[in-house]
Amino acid sequence: MSLDFLVPVREEARELAERFASNGYRIYLVGGVVRDGLLELPLDAAFDLDLTTDAQPEAVKSILEEWADTLWTQGERFGTIGARRGDRRVEITTHRTERYQPGSRKPEVVFADAIEADLSRRDFTINAMAVELPDGELIDPFGGAVDLADRRLRTPLDPEETFSDDPLRMLRAARFLAQFALSAELALLAAMGAMADRLSIVADERIRDELDRLLALSDPGRGFELLFDTGLAERVLGPVGDGVAAVDRLGRVGVDPTTRLAVLLADAGTPADVQTALAERRATTAISRAVAAVLTSAHQAVGQPPQNLPELRRWVVNAVPHVDESVAVATALGEVGTLGADVKSLMEAEPDLCGPPVLDGEEIMGLLELVPGPAVGAAVEELRRHRLDSGPHTSEEARAHLLAWRDCRSSS
Numbered sequence: 001m002s003l004d005f006l007v008p009v010r011e012e013a014r015e016l017a018e019r020f021a022s023n024g025y026r027i028y029l030v031g032g033v034v035r036d037g038l039l040e041l042p043l044d045a046a047f048d049l050d051l052t053t054d055a056q057p058e059a060v061k062s063i064l065e066e067w068a069d070t071l072w073t074q075g076e077r078f079g080t081i082g083a084r085r086g087d088r089r090v091e092i093t094t095h096r097t098e099r100y101q102p103g104s105r106k107p108e109v110v111f112a113d114a115i116e117a118d119l120s121r122r123d124f125t126i127n128a129m130a131v132e133l134p135d136g137e138l139i140d141p142f143g144g145a146v147d148l149a150d151r152r153l154r155t156p157l158d159p160e161e162t163f164s165d166d167p168l169r170m171l172r173a174a175r176f177l178a179q180f181a182l183s184a185e186l187a188l189l190a191a192m193g194a195m196a197d198r199l200s201i202v203a204d205e206r207i208r209d210e211l212d213r214l215l216a217l218s219d220p221g222r223g224f225e226l227l228f229d230t231g232l233a234e235r236v237l238g239p240v241g242d243g244v245a246a247v248d249r250l251g252r253v254g255v256d257p258t259t260r261l262a263v264l265l266a267d268a269g270t271p272a273d274v275q276t277a278l279a280e281r282r283a284t285t286a287i288s289r290a291v292a293a294v295l296t297s298a299h300q301a302v303g304q305p306p307q308n309l310p311e312l313r314r315w316v317v318n319a320v321p322h323v324d325e326s327v328a329v330a331t332a333l334g335e336v337g338t339l340g341a342d343v344k345s346l347m348e349a350e351p352d353l354c355g356p357p358v359l360d361g362e363e364i365m366g367l368l369e370l371v372p373g374p375a376v377g378a379a380v381e382e383l384r385r386h387r388l389d390s391g392p393h394t395s396e397e398a399r400a401h402l403l404a405w406r407d408c409r410s411s412s
Helices: 004-022 032-038 057-065 115-120 144-150 159-165 169-179 186-194 196-201 204-215 221-230 232-237 243-250 257-264 271-280 285-303 309-319 323-333 339-349 361-368 374-390 395-411
Strands: 027-030 049-053 070-072 080-085 088-094 096-099 108-111 130-132
Touching (some): 004 027, 004 032, 004 049, 004 057, 027 032, 032 049, 032 144, 057 070, 057 080, 169 186, 169 196, 169 221, 169 232, 196 232, 204 232, 204 257, 221 232, 243 257, 285 323, 309 323, 309 339, 361 395, 374 395
Antiparallel strands (some): 096 108
């Protein structure tokens, strides 16, 4: 198998590799660069050099100190030393194995001498390949290249052992399945279904970040199918309702992650329930609130669709700043007629709809000779009601309406 795709990477890393060799160590390129190269995917100019070596962390630091512009050692106890030279970020990890003990949220790391031992503890065969630098061949003890060609997702060891080492790998399985259009082997599926409870030892923040990566894919549908089929979706998202319907809805919205999350959770309870479930799983406050707001507007559009222009204006104003997301989710949830086209036409005809009122509080107080208090709030609300009912108005028209409104209130 040709490794021509790695020529630029090898040349860039040659000096570093030769430094390791002159000190009696071997160093290997691992990670997504190897996998993506075999898939003939374009190499991002900002890729990280992900390397592994038989050198211990102290030796790695000593070599890098003479080569790198910047060095960081926060991951040293896990065998990882980071560096930057020019614009290139490099991470070098001593060959290792790691696993979680029952009930533990932190892995135990044991350093290894052989590259094959290191590769055996990686998540999937398609990621368990290495290339010795600067001029070595592909090291593929578990058949990752064949699995890539056959579009097959397997683990290097028995899936129960691989997932026990790090249960988050079950979520990564969903991401890789969707990202590379793979099919999971039956043993992997069975292990995921049987070990769903094991995900409870993984920190919520790690789960959230992996979910975000899945949501960001161009087409995450197959990944979520896997999560629903194996029972992991509820562990990740909370109560999710009908998985088949959720994945179907997912295929009918765009790529916005908030919209996708909303359609997945559309029948998982009230919007408040969804917000609480997301917060419990360490979703950011902004995302939790946005998803709940989108679902509130979408359910309203399906259950009580706007029947006239004033109602449409109110729906749009209440949906801000998530109007587009709310339209997309509502359209995926049920029959909303021409809601999308109507909203677009309205926003084009009335671009000021969601902007500030033509009279601010100070102007209203001066016009109506008011002091700060409830009366000012009532006048502001009346001007808002009038705008939504009657459409755009100038400041002169707004003043005339408020004066007439005041006179009417005074005479009643």
